[in-house]
Amino acid sequence: MTAGVGPFVVPQVGLTWGIKRSFIRYIATLPDGRHSMSDGAYLGETSYFTFPPVPSPDVPQVMRFGGVVRIGGHGGMLDLLIAEPWVEMTESGPILTVVDPTGPPDRTRRITLAELHPQDSGLAERQYTATLADAGSAIFDHHYPAGTELDTVVIQ
Template sequence: MAHLSWTVKESLLSYVVDRAGGVVDVETPAKRSADGSFWFPAVGREFADAGTGSVTKFAGGVRLRGHGGMLDLPLRDPWIEQTAIGFVLTIVDPDDVNARLPFVTMEEFVLRGNSRFGVATSMTADGADLIFGPYEAGTPFDDPVLHDVSE
């Protein structure tokens, strides 16, 4: 079964858990692996190079909370969408559950074996607004990996 693994941004996760009351929750059906990455199972079709407009949907979430409720960052149901200039990972918009928020972009995915590795992952302006700093648009984030993908 295809799935997405992603550590999000290790320094962000460390920042959250190193603060009093900081919590990183995993929302099913996502899981956290021993290496610290989050695993999101695919829903719908598996990843394939279908050209611009291709979407691969994953289920589950990661929620970062801290600062007495001032930080509440839900990263739910990530989708990888192919665009004319690369790829974007979108999440459910926390302010409108019927909308998608572009969180990070990837220049490309490189096929190695049965997995595709994201390259040059960086935060979008919408993602930076969601976090309220200290990250800005263009800040590097950890690269996602799509596992058990079809050619």
């Protein structure tokens, strides 16, 4: 990501998300806490994950991104999968959906991870604040109630 000179950082194209800072800090404190990325997902220097864009020409109300991030710890008891995030426009506003973590290898079932709230942003990027949806709460083992604020989602 940092293919720049000095402090200038070339923005990574895709959906960039830090998930939730306190969660990332918690994982960093675990003796066996770890992240792994596949299918083109990318980890920036400060634990912001970038998921590459995937064209979805037939479905303009959905912005698709690929890639898989898996976060683990506690001897495998903690195993969080965030795969193929999509921003989907619904009548009640945009939502962030991901592959149902109990679904793979079937990747067709999806859950709503977060509700998104568009922010004023520049021409080259869109930013959304994100709040946890009910199904999203389950993947964090209900440590965070629905409505908990998550990291801002940035799309470039």
